[in-house]
Amino acid sequence: DSGVTQTPKHLITATGQRVTLRCSPRSGDLSVYWYQQSLDQGLQFLIQYYNGEERAKGNILERFSAQQFPDLHSELNLSSLELGDSALYFCASSEGDSNYGYTFGSGTRLTVV
């Protein structure tokens, strides 16, 4: 157990629907990062939050949004889902600076049918 908790582990939903993925960072970590891994693709950076505020943004679609709450957990909202959104979504956390690297959760596998 890495200390980063992601729920749910698996999610199957229909096109056009909206889902919320949840991440609880490792205790003491202030930064949360979201990554998407599609079939045959590497880890694609979506967005980073630090202590509740958005810090960096990657290639996150406008249909996707995220936030980090006062208790530091984060949610990634995916709406108007398309088949191509099917992927493994990872959350990672770090203390703030990344001297020890990021700690990854076990991921949420989203399947859009």
Added chain:
Amino acid sequence: ILNVEQSPQSLHVQEGDSTNFTCSFPSSNFYALHWYRWETAKSPEALFVMTLNGDEKKKGRISATLNTKEGYSYLYIKGSQPEDSATYLCAFESNTGKLIFGQGTTLQVKP
């Protein structure tokens, strides 16, 4: 566009062989270079984070070097073991906080 390239894409070696992989990254806006090990059905695990040009880090049989001026890092595994089989990811951390991953090098060590 930040591009992180890793080579080779995959590698098959015999137990006991030593091997190395390359990661190339932008030489501008550099903050840190990360290496991760990713085993099948698990999450990526951090191996090293290097920030200074010339940095060398070691963990057991695995070591890494960093050249920020020319934009490359090497990961070395000495005396590969079957349990070293995994995908090794490098990631470039920019000074704006983005961590961009390469596609990884998949290592298969045959007993």
